[in-house]
Amino acid sequence: MEFILEDITEDEVARRRGVYTPLTDSVRDLVDAVIRTEVGEDALADAQRRIAEIVADLRTEQMDGPYGVRHTRENTGMAWGNAVIGVRNALAPPLDIEHVPDGVRSEFTLGAAYEGPPGQVHGGVCAMLLDHLLGNAASYSSPCYTGTITVRYLRPTPLGALVAQAWVTEQNGRKRIARGTISDAEGVTCEAEGVFIVPRSAVDGPVVRWSEG
Numbered sequence: 001m002e003f004i005l006e007d008i009t010e011d012e013v014a015r016r017r018g019v020y021t022p023l024t025d026s027v028r029d030l031v032d033a034v035i036r037t038e039v040g041e042d043a044l045a046d047a048q049r050r051i052a053e054i055v056a057d058l059r060t061e062q063m064d065g066p067y068g069v070r071h072t073r074e075n076t077g078m079a080w081g082n083a084v085i086g087v088r089n090a091l092a093p094p095l096d097i098e099h100v101p102d103g104v105r106s107e108f109t110l111g112a113a114y115e116g117p118p119g120q121v122h123g124g125v126c127a128m129l130l131d132h133l134l135g136n137a138a139s140y141s142s143p144c145y146t147g148t149i150t151v152r153y154l155r156p157t158p159l160g161a162l163v164a165q166a167w168v169t170e171q172n173g174r175k176r177i178a179r180g181t182i183s184d185a186e187g188v189t190c191e192a193e194g195v196f197i198v199p200r201s202a203v204d205g206p207v208v209r210w211s212e213g
């Protein structure tokens with residue numbers, strides 16, 4: 001697990017977050033608009049041309065690989081490419097994760113981009129979000145990897161407003177057991193249990209606040 005130290009102040013983190021968040025939000029909005037648009041083919045071709053121009057502009061200066069997992073000297077996490085919480089990742093819902101007394105919790109909304117069965121959340125998306133939440137709960141003192149996760153789908157998860165929570169039930173050396181749920185207004189739709197392991201290489205890793213992406 002290689003974390004990158006981004007040697008910047010907390011004010012600079014906030015400033016960059018303020019710059020990237022609206023851009024990512026617009027791209028996320030674009031994804032939803034493309035799924036749901038009913039404009040004519042000429043308008044679609046024109047939109048494609050304009051989007052390709054924007055992509056070409058952004059590609060004029062790119063980092064070599066992925067964003068990586070960065071942190072500041074104050075141990076603020078900057079997992080900004082992360083698939084679940086990434087500030088710069090329009091594929092991320094994104095989840096804003098709150099630390100609560102017994103674990104972590106997040107309220108979020110999933111729209112058309114996360115559909116599997118009609119009007120319902122894709123099962124793999126539920127598994128991904130639970131994996132992240134459980135992993136976040138388990139990484140309270142050192143960063144963990146998922147070893148094994150089991151998801152039980154109790155009933156379909158509707159697209160829309162949802163809440164997820166996760167907590168640790170056991171700890172033994174480098175191994176933690178975490179559980180969690182996703183719920184809609186009617187109650188729990190799916191639940192997960194996983195084994196999370198602090199890899200030997202990360203035992204001395206940074207204790208970072210990753211919740212804000």
Ligand SMILES: CC(C)(COP(=O)(O)OP(=O)(O)OC[C@H]1O[C@@H](n2cnc3c(N)ncnc32)[C@H](O)[C@@H]1OP(=O)(O)O)[C@@H](O)C(=O)NCCC(=O)NCCSC(=O)Cc1ccccc1
Binds near residue numbers: 133143173174197
């Ligand atoms: C690190 C590890 C999982 C384990 O390696 P090592 O450290 O060498 O393990 P070692 O052999 O020393 O055993 C120690 C103890 O652990 C047990 N145990 C071992 N393996 C498993 C198992 N699979 N399942 C269950 N248990 C297992 C083993 O029996 C032993 O138990 P014992 O002490 O006898 O009771 C390695 O296989 C790996 O890198 N896998 C890929 C992980 C990966 O890519 N995950 C996805 C990315 S993370 C993500 O996306 C989510 C996220 C988001 C946010 C935050 C956090 C997470």
